Amino acid sequence: MGVTPRLLRAVILGAPGSGKGTVSSRITKNFELKHLSSGDLLRDNMLREIGVLAKTFIDQGKLIPDDVMTRLALHELKTLTQYSWLLDGFPRTLPQAEALDRAYRIDLVINLNVPFEVIKQRLTARWIHPASGRVYNIEFNPPKTMGRDDMTGEPLVQREDDRPETVIKRLKAYEDQTQPVLEYYQKKGVLETFSGTETNKIWPCVYAFLQTKVPQINQKASVTP
Ligand code: G5P
Ligand code: MG
Numbered sequence: 031m032g033v034t035p036r037l038l039r040a041v042i043l044g045a046p047g048s049g050k051g052t053v054s055s056r057i058t059k060n061f062e063l064k065h066l067s068s069g070d071l072l073r074d075n076m077l078r079e080i081g082v083l084a085k086t087f088i089d090q091g092k093l094i095p096d097d098v099m100t101r102l103a104l105h106e107l108k109t110l111t112q113y114s115w116l117l118d119g120f121p122r123t124l125p126q127a128e129a130l131d132r133a134y135r136i137d138l139v140i141n142l143n144v145p146f147e148v149i150k151q152r153l154t155a156r157w158i159h160p161a162s163g164r165v166y167n168i169e170f171n172p173p174k175t176m177g178r179d180d181m182t183g184e185p186l187v188q189r190e191d192d193r194p195e196t197v198i199k200r201l202k203a204y205e206d207q208t209q210p211v212l213e214y215y216q217k218k219g220v221l222e223t224f225s226g227t228e229t230n231k232i233w234p235c236v237y238a239f240l241q242t243k244v245p246q247i248n249q250k251a252s253v254t255p
Contacts (some may be wrong), residue, residue, distance in 0.1 A: 038063065038114035039134050041121070043212065045140030046200040047149035047156070048120045049229045051144060051165045056233055057116055061240060064110050068103055070163040075102070089190050093207055096125045104133055120134035122208040127215070138243055139215040140236060143225040146201050153197050157186040165218030172228070 040063065041048045051067060058065045072088065075081035080102060103120045142250040154167040159179035166173045166186060172225040174180050191200065202219065215221040222239055226232045 036136075038110075039136050040114075040116045041136055041139045041215075042116060042118045042142070043122070043139060043208065043215075045144065045146065045149055045204045045208075046197065047153045048142040048144040049073075049232065050142060051163065052171075052229050053233060053236055054116055054118045054141070055133065055165075057236070057240065060237065062114060063117045064113045066103070066106060066115055066117050066120075066121075067163060068099065068117070070114065071102060073160065073163075089189055091196040091203065093122065093203050096129075100126055100129045104129070107133070121211060122204075124210050124214060127211050132134060135216070136220055139205070139221045140239075141212055141215075141221055141223040142232065143223050144227060147228045150197055152193045154194065156192055157188055159184060159186055184186070201235055 042054055042057075044050050051070075054065045056068065056215060057063060067090075072081060072084040072094065080098065083098065083145055084094045093099075099120065103117070103126075107115070107117075117130075121130050151169070152167060155170070157166045157168070157173070157177070158164065159166075159182070161184065162179070162181065164179060164181070165171075175183070177186055178184065179186055190196070212221060212223075222243075224232045224235050224239075
């Protein structure tokens with residue numbers, strides 16, 4: 031009888047624009063993990079009551095209340111219990127991290143440490159495909175046709191919270207509310223920090239780390255960027 035591989039519970043942390051979405055999509059291309067982005071989840075819910083509430087916070091560069099975010103994220107995770115997963119953007123406050131801990135044991139936390147000046151530049155050049163969450167950057171990974179999603183050809187949009195004045199507020203919220211989460215996971219011994227200014231240089235380190243740390247997940251055959 032074969033041994034069932036243990037499910038992996040992973041989190042990716044980092045300031046707004048540090049590359050969480052970009053690195054997560056590379057991880058899910060190479061490892062069998064479901065990706066759950068709290069920001070995508072909120073944006074997907076924009077037409078529902080919870081999303082309308084969230085939008086007022088998001089557009090001001092503020093975090094949405096812990097109870098709302100925690101309920102939404104834990105509800106979504108219940109649909110993924112039989113999978114290994116990677117959480118992107120949740121938790122990002124201490125109460126969220128504690129609530130997550132009460133529900134699941136977190137195996138590893140990847141922290142992307144990118145200088146704020148680099149981030150500010152990146153976010154003004156970001157375009158997204160709202161339906162899929164696919165992310166582009168005019169300089170770094172431009173779409174094949176300007177303004178159009180590579181897979182569907184649908185129009186790309188800029189996020190309202192990527193305006194420079196809102197980005198500054200988001201970075202401040204990160205410093206005040208998310209930095210303590212890093213310390214929390216550091217104390218638990220599950221935090222691994224990757225520092226740099228370019229995703230293409232950070233990614234091979236994340237890849238190598240995941241390979242050694244998570245032998246229990248089924249790696250996909252090819253190593254794609
Ligand atoms: P989100 O959606 O979680 P943020 O602010 O955490 O938003 P964001 O902006 O999605 O994070 P990211 O995912 O870390 O950034 O970065 P990314 O999209 O991969 O990369 C950013 C850009 O840089 C892209 O254009 C990419 O192509 C480009 N890029 C990547 N690497 C490079 C590189 O090497 N070079 C260059 N030149 N470019 C590169 O949350 C949004 C809001 O939702 C609420 C909050 O209001 C939040 O502000 N929210 C929550 N509120 C409370 N609690 C939570 N847990 C919440 N989660 C979300
Ligand atoms: Mg993101």
